[in-house]
Amino acid sequence: MNNTAQKHDATPLVAESYYAAVTDALRTEAARLLSEGVVTAVIGYKEGRRHGTAGPAIVVDPARANELIFSAACVNNLALYLTKAKKGVAGTGKIAIVAKGCDLRALAGLMAESQIRREDLHIIGVACAGVFGSGADRREPLSAGNLAGKCRECSVGAPEGADIVIGTLPPLPELSPVEAEELARLEAMTPAERWAFWKENFARCIRCFACRQVCPFCYCEQCLCDRNRPQAVETTPRPAGNMAWHIVRAMHLAGRCAGCAECERACPMDIPLNLLNRKMARELKELYGHEAGLTPVEKGPLVIYREDDDQSFIK
Amino acid sequence: MPKTITEQNLRLLIDSLIKEGTRVIGPRRTGTITLYEPLARGEELDLNELPRRSAKEVFFPVCENILSFQRGEEGVKVTDIDPCAFPETVLIGARPCDAAAAPVLDSVFSWDYKDEFFLQRRRKTTVIGLACTTADDACFCSAVGLSPADSKGADLFLTPVREGGYLCEALTDKGKTLITSHARLFAETSAAAPLSLNEPAGVKLDLHKIKGWLDENFESPIWKEIADRCAGCGSCAFLCPACHCFDIVDEGTEAEGHRRKFWDACGFGKFTDHASGHNPRDAQPKRYRNRIMHKFKYYDDKFGQTLCTGCGRCIRWCPVGIDIKAVLEEIQKG
Ligand code: SF4
Ligand code: SF4
Numbered sequence: 329m330n331n332t333a334q335k336h337d338a339t340p341l342v343a344e345s346y347y348a349a350v351t352d353a354l355r356t357e358a359a360r361l362l363s364e365g366v367v368t369a370v371i372g373y374k375e376g377r378r379h380g381t382a383g384p385a386i387v388v389d390p391a392r393a394n395e396l397i398f399s400a401a402c403v404n405n406l407a408l409y410l411t412k413a414k415k416g417v418a419g420t421g422k423i424a425i426v427a428k429g430c431d432l433r434a435l436a437g438l439m440a441e442s443q444i445r446r447e448d449l450h451i452i453g454v455a456c457a458g459v460f461g462s463g464a465d466r467r468e469p470l471s472a473g474n475l476a477g478k479c480r481e482c483s484v485g486a487p488e489g490a491d492i493v494i495g496t497l498p499p500l501p502e503l504s505p506v507e508a509e510e511l512a513r514l515e516a517m518t519p520a521e522r523w524a525f526w527k528e529n530f531a532r533c534i535r536c537f538a539c540r541q542v543c544p545f546c547y548c549e550q551c552l553c554d555r556n557r558p559q560a561v562e563t564t565p566r567p568a569g570n571m572a573w574h575i576v577r578a579m580h581l582a583g584r585c586a587g588c589a590e591c592e593r594a595c596p597m598d599i600p601l602n603l604l605n606r607k608m609a610r611e612l613k614e615l616y617g618h619e620a621g622l623t624p625v626e627k628g629p630l631v632i633y634r635e636d637d638d639q640s641f642i643k
Numbered sequence: 644m645p646k647t648i649t650e651q652n653l654r655l656l657i658d659s660l661i662k663e664g665t666r667v668i669g670p671r672r673t674g675t676i677t678l679y680e681p682l683a684r685g686e687e688l689d690l691n692e693l694p695r696r697s698a699k700e701v702f703f704p705v706c707e708n709i710l711s712f713q714r715g716e717e718g719v720k721v722t723d724i725d726p727c728a729f730p731e732t733v734l735i736g737a738r739p740c741d742a743a744a745a746p747v748l749d750s751v752f753s754w755d756y757k758d759e760f761f762l763q764r765r766r767k768t769t770v771i772g773l774a775c776t777t778a779d780d781a782c783f784c785s786a787v788g789l790s791p792a793d794s795k796g797a798d799l800f801l802t803p804v805r806e807g808g809y810l811c812e813a814l815t816d817k818g819k820t821l822i823t824s825h826a827r828l829f830a831e832t833s834a835a836a837p838l839s840l841n842e843p844a845g846v847k848l849d850l851h852k853i854k855g856w857l858d859e860n861f862e863s864p865i866w867k868e869i870a871d872r873c874a875g876c877g878s879c880a881f882l883c884p885a886c887h888c889f890d891i892v893d894e895g896t897e898a899e900g901h902r903r904k905f906w907d908a909c910g911f912g913k914f915t916d917h918a919s920g921h922n923p924r925d926a927q928p929k930r931y932r933n934r935i936m937h938k939f940k941y942y943d944d945k946f947g948q949t950l951c952t953g954c955g956r957c958i959r960w961c962p963v964g965i966d967i968k969a970v971l972e973e974i975q976k977g
């Protein structure tokens with residue numbers, strides 16, 4: 329809910345016909361890929377029962393390619409389904425995946441971490457005008473009023489490096505950033521105020537781990553937070569363990585997080601997790617000149633040691 | 644003659660209960676989120692939307708201490724928590740889908756083992772239910788035998804009326820006492836017109852037929868089809884008014900600590916992970932199957948009740964769009 333912009337401008341960002349055209353092209357491409365045997369499965373989206381909703385779908389039968397859709401309700405980062413954590417759900421062989429620009433950054437990151445190989449993937453990029461914010465009104469077409477916060481300042485709407493890109497977007501309006509403003513507000517705080525801000529937010533955490541489970545980079549087979557012999561982080565949803573869990577999460581994703589904001593979208597307690605992600609991304613850029621998911625060849629700065637690394641923090 | 648209470652007097656009721664030393668829990672909004680929380684003043688009551696988490700936490704908190712231990716000169720001293728010392732509580736503004744879940748949970752918490760942490764809170768709590776005017780497209784109480792006007796589980800039930808305020812119906816002795824002990828806040832009316840409650844739309848469910856299918860289809864390709872995409876989080880179970888699994892853990896240092904009871908979820912991969920390394924539910928579809936089986940078959944087999952009140956929370960908050968109502972409709976088709 330917190331990544332939903334204030335309700336103001338209800339002018340549709342793109343015509344409904346745009347989604348219809350992309351959906352058509354997507355179905356044709358998926359059916360072709362499956363029937364020609366180029367891929368064994370297509371990971372995409374299908375419509376939900378409720379108006380304005382959609383969810384992940386794994387299609388293996390070309391006859392069912394017509395269940396796939398693309399719309400502003402296609403919020404999920406499907407890269408999740410290629411990770412070790414979801415091992416095997418898409419089967420073996422070459423797999424096609426529908427990817428928005430931000431999802432593509434996650435794919436690039438997973439390639440850099442040797443979790444997937446480019447040659448095993450057929451990437452169907454979709455030109456994206458943005459997705460609905462969680463908790464936003466989905467009965468109306470996508471507009472500045474119900475757009476996800478991350479999309480207001482997106483620079484990767486037209487995906488690069490895909491095998492095919494579906495859709496050509498009309499020029500989109502420049503929108504005022506919401507997340508960047510919030511981040512600036514946070515950075516202007518004193519450390520004590522910032523600590524209080526996060527303490528209050530994390531106190532609400534119920535440890536449902538939706539944030540972890542939807543994150544393409546939380547693919548560890550043994551999460552530190554599930555360990556009990558010895559226990560590293562208190563497992564109960566209480567302030568101490570919650571803080572520890574969120575510090576672990578932030579540190580393990582620093583320089584890896586692709587910025588898809590899936591964690592924040594999934595959080596049922598409206599904890600602004602992407603703010604923390606963005607803060608860590610900025611630190612990594614300032615310290616090491618590194619941006620996650622730009623090219624699939626780099627190793628993240630926190631897994632490499634160089635003699636000229638900044639060591640001023642060692643006191 | 645039926646009783647009514649104005650919006651203002653409802654807040655005054657809360658204030659006077661608090662003054663008498665009663666803990667009052669009701670929907671309260673902080674930032675973007677409404678939760679059932681202890682109220683400090685009547686004004687904090689916010690009945691505009693269905694709280695994000697269910698009211699089960701009034702009886703079954705997210706996390707609670709069940710004992711504490713200290714190591715001393717004479718060995719380890721264990722101190723029990725006394726459930727009899729839990730405070731008298733009024734839960735106000737519980738929607739039908741939340742209030743109705745409490746008596747369903749009584750069955751499991753008072754079955755072979757009597758869970759006094761749950762049961763004492765139940766005894767000490769008076770539930771003021773609220774007829775619901777805000778059904779959305781995820782709600783389906785009417786499809787599982789309830790409705791926005793159902794007072795099951797409530798001691799006192801409020802129905803909003805056109806003139807503003809509420810019609811109050813006392814259903815139990817607890818409810819009657821609440822009215823008589825605050826009689827000046829209630830009025831008598833002969834003609835209060837209840838607001839129309841919009842029934843959730845959509846297909847009605849035949850729970851008997853669904854159970855029949857579940858009896859026969861532990862193994863079915865449908866589970867993989869529905870739940871391969873399930874991310875295995877605790878969102879659905881934690882927000883649900885009827886899910887009641889918990890874990891127990893000792894936390895602290897060698898010198899002192901607490902034994903804690905806290906929410907767990909059958910969607911987690913570790914939920915059935917044995918110490919041996921074997922995991923009988925070793926894939927997500929098996930875990931999701933358990934969610935459906937437990938709600939619509941096992942609990943029915945054991946207690947003749949269904950573990951779902953149709954609140955729609957798991958539908959609204961499943962991060963991968965798994966919609967339990969759609970799943971049940973599919974099963975109903977056979
Ligand atoms: S961040 Fe960009 S690519 Fe990702 S959903 Fe929003 S607009 Fe689309
Ligand atoms: S999704 Fe939200 S509530 Fe759940 S564990 Fe993550 S931060 Fe906590």
Ligand code: SF4
Binds near residue numbers: 883958
């Ligand atoms: S299963 Fe879902 S709809 Fe049913 S009571 Fe639980 S959260 Fe509500």
Ligand code: SF4
Binds near residue numbers: 879910931
């Ligand atoms: S059904 Fe949805 S909410 Fe429940 S465990 Fe699976 S992904 Fe999480």
